[in-house]
Amino acid sequence: MQPVIGRAKGFEDVVACLGIRLSVFVAEQAVPLIEEVDDYDATATHYLACLGGLAVGTARLVRLDGSTGKIGRVAVLAAYRGAGLGSSLVQHIIANEGAAYAVLVLDSQVTAIGFYERFGFRATGGTFMDAGIPHRRMERTRERNSPAAY
Ligand SMILES: CC(C)(COP(=O)(O)OP(=O)(O)OC[C@H]1O[C@@H](n2cnc3c(N)ncnc32)[C@H](O)[C@@H]1OP(=O)(O)O)[C@@H](O)C(=O)NCCC(=O)NCCS
Numbered sequence: 001m002q003p004v005i006g007r008a009k010g011f012e013d014v015v016a017c018l019g020i021r022l023s024v025f026v027a028e029q030a031v032p033l034i035e036e037v038d039d040y041d042a043t044a045t046h047y048l049a050c051l052g053g054l055a056v057g058t059a060r061l062v063r064l065d066g067s068t069g070k071i072g073r074v075a076v077l078a079a080y081r082g083a084g085l086g087s088s089l090v091q092h093i094i095a096n097e098g099a100a101y102a103v104l105v106l107d108s109q110v111t112a113i114g115f116y117e118r119f120g121f122r123a124t125g126g127t128f129m130d131a132g133i134p135h136r137r138m139e140r141t142r143e144r145n146s147p148a149a150y
Contacts, residue, residue, distance in 0.1 A: 001052050003085055005092045008046035008058075016055035017046045017073075024075035031131040040072075045097050049076070049085045056080040059089045061097055069101035074112075090119050094140070102142050110134040 008014045018037065025031040040062045049057030057076040064070050071093055076085045098104050107130060108116050113123055121138040128135055 003057075003088055004050045005057075005085075005088050006048065007097075008048050013048050013055075014046050017048055017058040017060070020055060020058045020075050020077060021073055023077060025073070025131075028078065029131075029133065031133070035131045044072075047089055047093060049089050051080060051085070057085040057089055059093060061093050063101075064105070067102040069098055069104050071098065071104055071106040074106075086115065087118070090116070094119060099142070104140045104142075106138050107135045108138050110136060113138065 044060040059074040062070045
């Protein structure tokens with residue numbers, strides 16, 4: 001079954017994105033709800049990965065400034081991991097709306113750094129805590145990464 005990856009279209013899709021985040025970050029990883037949903041959600045581009053019509057993965061892209069976009073809230077429901085959905089979401093953002101930015105950044109959970117390195121992101125700073133989970137800032141510069149890099 002081929003996944004369908006794309007921008008969330010309308011209110012129902014955004015609710016589906018938030019539902020996945022509540023399952024993954026709030027229920028599974030114990031991130032406080034008040035920290036999981038933030039002001040960026042009002043302006044972010046939200047993405048949905050669907051499998052057989054079921055919403056199973058999400059991510060968002062936030063405009064930090066004219067040259068910098070921030071990928072975040074990348075999540076796939078536990079039962080659907082390891083099938084390439086997380087990769088497809090990140091690749092979709094890089095190849096579409098993310099391509100408008102010279103630099104893409106993200107704050108990766110330390111355990112997920114290897115996942116993002118596959119797409120040309122490199123850790124840039126030290127470890128910091130966010131919602132009780134160790135993170136590192138990662139960065140991907142458009143010029144340094146041809147499409148062949150991912
Ligand atoms: C991280 C996450 C989105 C990846 O989604 P996924 O659909 O399982 O990813 P993929 O199937 O595309 O994985 C691609 C590869 O990355 C690897 N990978 C996945 N998560 C990884 C991690 N945390 N660290 C290192 N490698 C990882 C997989 O083993 C897979 O390797 P393979 O191709 O050799 O089999 C998913 O594990 C998830 O939702 N985790 C919980 C939420 C989370 O931690 N999000 C990241 C916040 S920074």
